[in-house]
Every structure is written in C-alpha cells, then in structure tokens.
Amino acid sequence: MQEEEKINTSPIGTNGEQVLGEEPVVVQETPIDMTKVSMTSRGETLCGISFNPSGSDEVATVKRACAYLMDVIEKHREESIQNGTLTADREFLMNHALGQVLNAQMNVVKVITFNPEV
16 A cells, blocks of 8 residues: 655645645636726725715715724624624624714714805
8 A cells, every 4th residue: 555645735835935836726717807896895885985075184084984983893793794693683783883883974074064054
C-alpha cells in the first residue's frame, strides 16, 4: 500500500509566503458591470445620504451619523441571522430602532433647514 501524499491546504506556504490555488477558479464568466453595483450601505440608502438640496454640511453630517447607526443595527441583524439567534422580538426591536433613527434624522434635518418665511 502506498503512503498518501500530504497536500498543503493552508493559504501559507512552507516558506511563509501566501499561496494561491494551483488552478484558477472561474466564479462568474460574464463580467460584472460596476456601474450597476451600488456601494451604498442600507443606512445610507434609508437616510437618503445623497439627497441634500440645501448643500448643508450639517445636514450631510446628520445623515451620515444616522446612516452609521442604521448600519450598526443591520450588522447585528446579519450576525443574528448567521448565528441563528434572530427571534421575532429581536427583529421587532431592530425594525423599530431603524424607524426611530430614520424619524430622528428627518426631524433633525427639518430643524436645520426650517425656514418659517416660506
């Protein structure tokens, strides 16, 4: 009986260098049109981060801060899904928190941009 040859499956080679697979693996044959890929987070989308007709730096800062809070909530949702710990109560709290952050963002923007003359 022959002795089996050991195959190094570690991403680190014998000399400490990073080793990639011997054969290239094609994941997707058709190229991805990067103009159609959004790099916007869910929080940025919900806060409308790119909508700021007043051009106010304060509005942009408030929207970024609220988008960050929403992204924290979404990160915990994803972790809960992966860990199998997403309960109905936890999901309710996450959805409620997202709504409250969105509501706060809209109200703060209103305070910043409110013009009683109009």
